[in-house]
Amino acid sequence: MTPSMLVATVGGVGRLRPAPGTWGSLVALPALLLGREAVLVLAVLVGAIGWVAVSAVLRGRPAEDPGWIVVDEVAGMLVALAALPPDAGWIGAAVAFALFRAFDIIKPWPVSWADGLHGATGVMLDDILAGAIAAALLLLFGFVLPGVL
Known part of the structure; x- marks a missing residue:
């Protein structure tokens, strides 16, 4: 397995069935233990490294978004986790x-727009935007009902 494929599949997690995207999202959950700032830095790093890896994996087939590529789910999930308060816990x-x-x-706009982009940008950006929308709602929820999460 090439290094790019290893990154794109998150060490092979993308080959798990059913629902490889769900498995990829689950991989990110332990990062919550690192704290908000570290999770946000990790999200940026995974997003950047993921984009490079996905670009290499999709070389010559930019219109594809194979389900076994799950580094995008990890990056998006990390963005969502970065919005949680430090004492959020597993709830x-x-x-x-x-x-x-x-x-x-569901892919609401702008996630649906990004999903229509070709290549690594489309693969990565739709999940990062889904994570950003989730993060915005989590921040709003934390502001309206502090201490609930």
């Missing part, structure tokens, strides 16, 4: 997970 992680997966599956 907060479960809410972040549910919101991210819902936006990733």
